[in-house]
Amino acid sequence: MTIGDANRECVRRLQAGGAVLVGVRPAREVLPALGERTLLHAGPPVAWERMCGPMRGAVVGACLFEGWAATAEDAARLATAGGLAFEPCHHHRAVGPMAGVLSPSMALLVVRNEAFGSEAYATLNEGLGRVLRFGAHDQAVLDRLAWMNRELAPLVDGALRRAGGVDLKNLIARALTMGDECHNRNTAGTSLLVRRLAPHVAAARTGDVERALAFMDATDHFFLNAAMAAAKAMLDGCHGVPGSTVVTAMARNGVEFGIRVSGTGDRWFTAPAPKIEGLYFPGYGPDDANPDIGDSAIAETAGLGAFALAAAPAIVQFVGGTAGVALDTTRRMYEITLAEHESFRIPALDFRGVPLGIDVRKVVETGIVPVIDTGIAHRESGVGQIGAGFSEAPMGCFIRALEGFVAGLGV
Amino acid sequence: MEPGHLLAAEIRVVSIGLELFADALGARRVPVVHIDWRPPAGGEPRLAALLARAGDDVDVERGRP
Numbered sequence: 001m002t003i004g005d006a007n008r009e010c011v012r013r014l015q016a017g018g019a020v021l022v023g024v025r026p027a028r029e030v031l032p033a034l035g036e037r038t039l040l041h042a043g044p045p046v047a048w049e050r051m052c053g054p055m056r057g058a059v060v061g062a063c064l065f066e067g068w069a070a071t072a073e074d075a076a077r078l079a080t081a082g083g084l085a086f087e088p089c090h091h092h093r094a095v096g097p098m099a100g101v102l103s104p105s106m107a108l109l110v111v112r113n114e115a116f117g118s119e120a121y122a123t124l125n126e127g128l129g130r131v132l133r134f135g136a137h138d139q140a141v142l143d144r145l146a147w148m149n150r151e152l153a154p155l156v157d158g159a160l161r162r163a164g165g166v167d168l169k170n171l172i173a174r175a176l177t178m179g180d181e182c183h184n185r186n187t188a189g190t191s192l193l194v195r196r197l198a199p200h201v202a203a204a205r206t207g208d209v210e211r212a213l214a215f216m217d218a219t220d221h222f223f224l225n226a227a228m229a230a231a232k233a234m235l236d237g238c239h240g241v242p243g244s245t246v247v248t249a250m251a252r253n254g255v256e257f258g259i260r261v262s263g264t265g266d267r268w269f270t271a272p273a274p275k276i277e278g279l280y281f282p283g284y285g286p287d288d289a290n291p292d293i294g295d296s297a298i299a300e301t302a303g304l305g306a307f308a309l310a311a312a313p314a315i316v317q318f319v320g321g322t323a324g325v326a327l328d329t330t331r332r333m334y335e336i337t338l339a340e341h342e343s344f345r346i347p348a349l350d351f352r353g354v355p356l357g358i359d360v361r362k363v364v365e366t367g368i369v370p371v372i373d374t375g376i377a378h379r380e381s382g383v384g385q386i387g388a389g390f391s392e393a394p395m396g397c398f399i400r401a402l403e404g405f406v407a408g409l410g411v
Numbered sequence: 412m413e414p415g416h417l418l419a420a421e422i423r424v425v426s427i428g429l430e431l432f433a434d435a436l437g438a439r440r441v442p443v444v445h446i447d448w449r450p451p452a453g454g455e456p457r458l459a460a461l462l463a464r465a466g467d468d469v470d471v472e473r474g475r476p
Contacts, residue, residue, distance in 0.1 A: 263471075365452055409464065
């Protein structure tokens with residue numbers, strides 16, 4: 001098999017992959033390999049000592065949520081003393097936005113890629129403002145998480161079972177024609193998902209139905225986590241093709257940016273996390289910003305987010321750009337990808353498929369790096385989102401990946 | 412073709428690389444087509460050599476075409 005053959009097979013699997021949201025289950029149930037005192041986090045591996053502010057805040061919050069510590073100080077001491085194990089979400093087929101901290105009791109969206117018999121997982125979106133994924137861990141954050149686990153998760157799980165699952169690949173395709181790029185804009189996707197679930201949630205006739213529907217409706221990014229799990233499920237289906245140079249994950253832990261490549265297995269290729277160019281909320285500026293963070297770049301890896309920016313001109317204005325920038329960004333990403341998605345199409349580009357299958361070689365050859373839509377987190381834990389914009393994947397990741405790939409040829 | 416003959420006829424130019432040359436000719440109403448090209452990997456020999464070893468026709472197990 002040649003490298004060209006391997007990449008064709010990898011892209012074939014990516015195109016053929018499905019993503020059906022089938023349930024909402026506790027992490028310890030669907031991730032049996034998750035240790036009792038283990039926390040998962042966004043991006044490539046990082047130890048407590050090197051974690052950024054928002055991630056440390058989220059770790060503290062997860063400890064309080066699990067009852068492993070009574071106070072934030074106790075939680076920090078527990079982490080410092082080595083009482084916790086940390087692993088990337090990606091090592092457990094999971095993804096989490098921003099800090100991406102996931103603990104054993106948390107409810108996870110379960111997305112199945114039937115074509116390849118695999119599953120992927122993501123937490124439920126908590127909404128905006130003071131939330132765990134930005135490192136907030138006050139009582140209101142913990143109370144919301146407890147309600148989501150106790151009331152929201154069982155209702156959505158029951159609704160999904162009653163509905164026979166929800167085809168996320170189909171919803172993503174439709175959302176792209178309604179102004180979403182499924183990373184920074186999820187207005188259409190959330191509406192479509194809530195519309196699909198609402199009758200089945202209402203049919204439960206028990207639990208906090210009204211609050212559950214109102215919460216999903218008010219959470220514009222409720223669809224984001226589902227889209228991320230869908231992207232992860234589809235990309236996992238094409239991971240591990242020997243000889244393929246296609247990128248199957250891009251993720252940031254707030255300190256480092258890492259990528260994985262189909263043909264180099266589970267190895268990470270990393271470089272320092274970049275700064276984010278964008279617009280800040282009033283009172284904040286670049287000095288307040290944490291470097292790029294979150295597993296949400298799985299969206300771009302699957303051809304969504306900034307790769308599909310031409311589908312979502314409305315959000316470009318939000319981050320200080322123009323509709324022309326949206327078109328140009330998507331067009332530039334075709335330079336570093338191997339295919340166009342057969343299902344995810346962009347009306348403004350005459351229904352051309354989104355750029356799909358980032359090729360490490362093309363990135364190094366052209367000098368064009370993947371662009372990522374992203375939120376900007378405050379560098380201190382708990383402050384929250386302070387803006388939104390674009391980041392660029394560091395070239396160093398792709399050079400290291402190419403070096404690692406070539407070193408493995410003929411071995 | 413002799414260089415003298417080349418310049419005796421109407422000049423039509425294909426400009427490769429820097430857009431500056433195409434712009435200058437265009438400003439003088441010389442028909443010109445610009446091709447956006449740059450050396451692979453920014454012209455860095457080490458990276459170009461890596462890319463050459465990872466072409467589409469390279470057999471994955473043998474590590475060569």
